[in-house]
Amino acid sequence: MLIAHAVWHGGALCLWAERPGGPGGADGPRWHPCATADFDGTSYAPFTADAPPITLDLLLPTVTGRPLLSSEASPEAGAEPRLQSWRVPARALAPLTAMALLGHTERAADVAAGDDLRFFALLAGIAAQLVRQGRVLPALLREDGEAVARWRPALVDPAFIQALAAAMPPACRAADGGRPAGRVLGEALGCLTDTVVRGVVPHPLLPPRRGGAAGPPPLAERWASALTGPDPRVLREPGDDLDGLSAELAAWAASAGPPGPLRTCFRLIEPDPAGDRDAWRIEFALQSTEDPSLYVPAATVWAGGAPFLPEAAEALLSGLGRALRLFPELAAALRGPAPAELRTDVTGAFRFLRRSAPLLAAAGFGVLLPRWGDRPRLGLKLTARTRPEPGAVTSSGFDLGTLLDFRWDLAIGDQPLTEEELTELARLKAPLVRLRGRWVELDEAQLEAALDFLRRPRTGAMSAGQVVRAAVHAGGDALPLLGVDADGPLADLLSGQAERRLTPIATPEGFKGTLRPYQERGLAWLAFMSSLGLGAIQADDMGLGKGVVTLALLVHERLHNPDVAPTLAVLPMSLVGNWQREAARFTPGLRVHVHHGGGRHRGKALAEAAARADLVLTTYGTAARDAALLAGITWERVVCDEAQALKNSGTLQARAVRSIPARTRIALTGTPVENHLTELWSIMEFANPGLLGPRRVFRERFAVPIEERGDRRALAELRRITGPFILRRLKTDSAIISDLPDKQEIKVYCNLTAEQASLYQATVDDMLAQIAEAGSSAARRGLVLATMARLKQVCNHPAQLLRDGSRLAGRSGKLERLEEICAQVVERGEKALAFTQYAEFGAMLQPYLAARLGCPVLWLHGGTPRRVRDELVRRFQEEAEPAVFLLSLKAAGTGLTLTAANHVVHIDRWWNPAVEDQATDRAFRIGQTRDVQVRKLICVGTLEERVEEMIERKKALAGSVVATGEDWLTRLSVAELREVLRLSPEAVSG
Structure with a gap:
């Protein structure tokens, strides 16, 4: 197997490889004996096919006249490695190709990435993150005598950059006689960031000029045009003031980032517990960017207590001036000659905590918050307990109709609040309140929700089905659901870990074959969901035998209830024969009827045929045409194989299949989401109608925030809601299946x-x-x-x-x-x-x-x-x-x-x-x-x-x-x- 390496040279990522134990691409006294730039036949070949070949002289650790291979953990005993120049053949990758390769390294199975290549892949991920966060600024630079428009990373913590430089493997900077890590890091991160932006920013950035405009576009327009597209060069015209535009952009960039070794810092200080609850302070200070523990309050600076930096006062004032753009309330404290703090009330403290502090931190300022600043907010907790039947210690069974005793609580983390605390909370109506010795955030929406909560019944009885729906729909941004404390099967379901917590069901008697361990767990999960009357999405990876496990479920349930109603399986036409063959092979005792084709039964004949069957197979097209007939039959369940056929919820086919009533439903699909999250809503709407609410609400609450803004909180909430109803295992997971060959x-x-x-x-x-x-x-x-x-x-x-x-x-x-x-x-x-x-x-x-x-x-x-x-x-x-x-x-x-x-x-x-x-x-x-x-x-x-x-x-x-x-x-x-x-x-x- 090749071991791929990367080095930064000539403003580009250069790729070469070792072939341990084999000859490299060239021979000679100075050529690395195992180096090659030939990636033909590997998954790297598409990235190197058009990359021009170059020759590099690299400083590499050498022992007894031989370069150490990256696979060698240490040299021979007694041998001291020294740096020596070795010539290697390499490929110089274009920026876009380099980014594509760096995103491919973890997926490649036939080429091992060396430490240096993995480091550049890490940088590529950091560049992409900076772009997603908008932490980039445009610049006008000179490269090889040309004026170029470039995107540069901005607002990056210097301490973070220093840590990255310290972590850089020496091989990353081995070219050109060895270069400082900081310089290589700056060039590489800048180039990768510029590449990422050009891949996502619309082209052209500016609309076309209106017809009839005389002369060439102004320099600023030509520079803006060069910020997108493949060519960063700015077209030059006589009279261009490149230095002036470059200086303006540089000043803008300087005002957006940290001012050097010291940065202005803001510290939120809470009131004394025995004092005035509105006596909040935001203290100003200088903080070292290299050692954040070096913290000098502004009062000390004005008193001359910072002799280590004569310009300390100037640096502090400059930082406060820049911060004013992000923190307008600061103006009140800057009217005096020696601003040291801003006094505010509880509302102002809350605004700083939620609005100003994140902006200041993102802009490179220091921000220090009380230790409670990142603790869980106020939320809801639901407790549900199974009611024992009269005369019995425990319940004899459990389904969605089982009555449960419930209690809703307001809680901080896992600690419920008392009635007295709730009343005091309602009386204060403040965004920050002290409860049990700590401050808790409450915005206006939370206050309204908490007051409404006090007016509603918080204890009583409801069915298990109502508890499930309450757990799914409760909470939101105002009062998030912090947890559900339930007992019995409901606890297994709402934990999202039912498949792991349930006892696997062994291959049932009458099933001809042996289920794999993960299939036995899947069978237990399907049986559990069916016992609750809940629909399930079996989303195991393609090829893991979802249909076989479903057939095993039918055999298992008939061992306990021979009179159970038949199951209707709705399939693509290409799968009808496959299901027939698998039923005949694995479950020969099941009675199978196929409802398809011109000679299919209708009316009473169909009802009689279904009554004599355990499993009825039909196609999506037939189900759409015969929906009314099929809806007149009592079904134990409806199973949809390749359920992505239902992803467009408004189609006649999807509506028809959803209209067929059954006690429970199963969706089988290896790809529950192909393109959009609303496809998941459509499949879930089939499995558990109404569970996720209306499609419009789902789009507003989840699809738009996740797909357009990458909202992690919405994503976590969606996983919490859908997790109990989806079983997803991957065949690439060796814990699931270890004997599948490679692809x-x-x-x-x-x-x-x-x-x-x-x-x-x-x-x-x-x-x-x-x-x-x-x-x-x-x-x-x-x-x-x-x-x-x-x-x-x-x-x-x-x-x-x-x-x-x-x-x-x-x-x-x-x-x-x-x-x-x-x-x-x-x-x-x-x-x-x-x-x-x-x-x-x-x-x-x-x-x-x-x-x-x-x-x-x-x-x-x-x-x-x-x-x-x-x-x-x-x-x-x-x-x-x-x-x-x-x-x-x-x-x-x-x-x-x-x-x-x-x-x-x-x-x-x-x-x-x-x-x-x-x-x-x-x-x-x-x-x-x-x-x-x-x-x-x-x-x-x-x-x-x-x-x-x-x-x-x-x-x-x-x-x-x-x-x-x-x-x-x-x-x-x-x-x-x-x-x-x-x-x-x-x-x-x-």
Whole structure:
């Protein structure tokens, strides 16, 4: 395995690697014997493919004339390492590529990252965090004689920077004869921050100038334009005052950050407990940025008690002046010649605590708060106890109808408040009150909520179901729910740890097979949720056997209640045969009825067939058409497999499935959220109707704050609410499943033929000409989407775009590469799945590949009848001969088990990682015994390569998920579209 290293040189991240025990990329007396810049065949290859090769001289620890490898913990006994210059081949990465690579290091399984590379990955994360917090400032700099616009980190604690510099591995600065850590850190963090901002700031930053404006734009406009886009250079014009603009920006930056070794500090001091509750003080001081414990009050400064810095008084006044912008109330204290403190009341103290203090701290000022300043706020606590039945010590059973005794309390942390304390709280109506010897924050909304709380019944009896809903909907920003103290099964549920706290249910009698330990825990959880009459979302990773566990649940419950009503399973059409086969294999005692097709039962015949069955299988389409018929039957539960089919709550299909009544419901999905949080609401609305409230309220309370603002409090609240109803385990977790083989993803780069290149360029030219004349955003969007589709077809094969029935051989670089891969698979006696999003292209490929490979090639698409589909799956899984299975991505990307294949090829990209992963998991799932190789075909120098890079960049820079399909591409500017679509010279094969 390669060990990758990084060094900062020439303003860029340079990548090289060690190949322990093997020869490097060059030979010679000064060349590092194990160094290489060849990452071909690894997951790093896409990042280094276009990076220019360079040679570096690095100072590396050396023993007896040999450089120490990073894998060597220590040199031989008695040998003292010394620094010696070694020459290594490397790759200089462009800024955006560097950011994408640094976001990839933890996910790479085939390349180990050295300490130096991991340190730069840490810096990349810090840069992204600074940008998210808005802690960046624009600057005008000179680089190599050019004026450039750059984004720079701002308001960074100097102590933090010093700690980072001290933690920097020496190898990060080994180039150029060794450089100071602080200088390397400043250059690297500045470059990475600039790169992150350019990846997220809209381009262009300024609107176009109005027509008729004379002359070039002013310098400030040209500088602002250079702050976005790939080129930071500021176009120069005669008469530009670069020094003046640069000085103004530098002064602005200086006023926003710490003033050097000392910073102005503000300390909130609470009143004496026996004194006036309104006698709050905010003390001013100077504080060392290197040693925060060095603290000099302003009164001491004015008295001449800070001789260590003659300019102390000036520094203090300067800091107070800068702070005035963020803390306007400060003006009252600055009227005298020696301001030392600001006296305020309890309301002013609260405003400082909640509003001014965070702003001052973010701007680099020192802020000292009382120790109680970060303690839990006032909130609600719910206590619920099961009522013993008359004459019994304990209850004989538990469900959502069970009556519980409840009590609501106002609490600070885990300590409830007494009635007297509540009354005093209502009387004071103050934002900061002293309770039990400590100050507690109460804003106006909390005061109103607390007063309302006093007027409501706080004890009584309610059902377990009402307690669950109260726990979900109680609290909020005003009075958050601090905890629920319950007993029995309710405590297991509301803890969010029911799966771990419940006793696993062993494989039930009548189930032919053995459940894995995590499946036994899943079965116990489903049985527990069913006993409470609650819906569940079984969100285990794809391939962990969610359907098998559901079948085991049906067998388990019939052992205890043979007369239980049937279960209705609503499935994608492609899964009906799969469920039939798995029921016959694992649960042969279950009576299964399929409700689908033109000859399906209706009316009384359907009711009678359901009464004779334990499990009724139907499709989403049939359920939508027969919703009224199905609603007339008594069901124990409704199960929805691939429940992401319900993610759009307003569709006829989703509404129809939700309208079918049942005692309980189960949603099976490996991807409960693909694009938006409202998809989770829709699935939860099926499983537990009304639990999360109306969709509009859910959006306002959770979706918008989390998706648009990254609100951590809202995210934690959502997890608390939904956690009890969702079971999620990942197959990559060795604690869940340890015998699943590895998955290796490989990006395969293909060239275009001359014919493809000609068609590609003509398509781009035609689109750009039309888009310039587009009269509306809708027309523009349609043009972009149509062009994307045409260009992807060109990359596949000219015959797909032309639809002329012409020959396939020799006209597509991608087809050539697909043939080579399939031929190698057949030669090895292995099997492959090949996915395409275009049914017409699959229909063209199937006979062609069969003829070229000399063996049958199967083809499954959306129009394949269910019986034919099931037969194709059986042949591929059981027979030796069909080695290649072509599949339509949309029709076969979910639900199928095709573990006979250990190769997956994505011919054309859907550009949604979740959809592609679902397709890949047809082979990478339980039952797979071999390592799975996943190849993604990409035409080099085309939009396929650039969109792939943009997806990786988006992941690295903002952790965002690209929306389904190519919709997000329609929002690019014309210049960005031209860059994405342009045809590079290397696209055409020689």
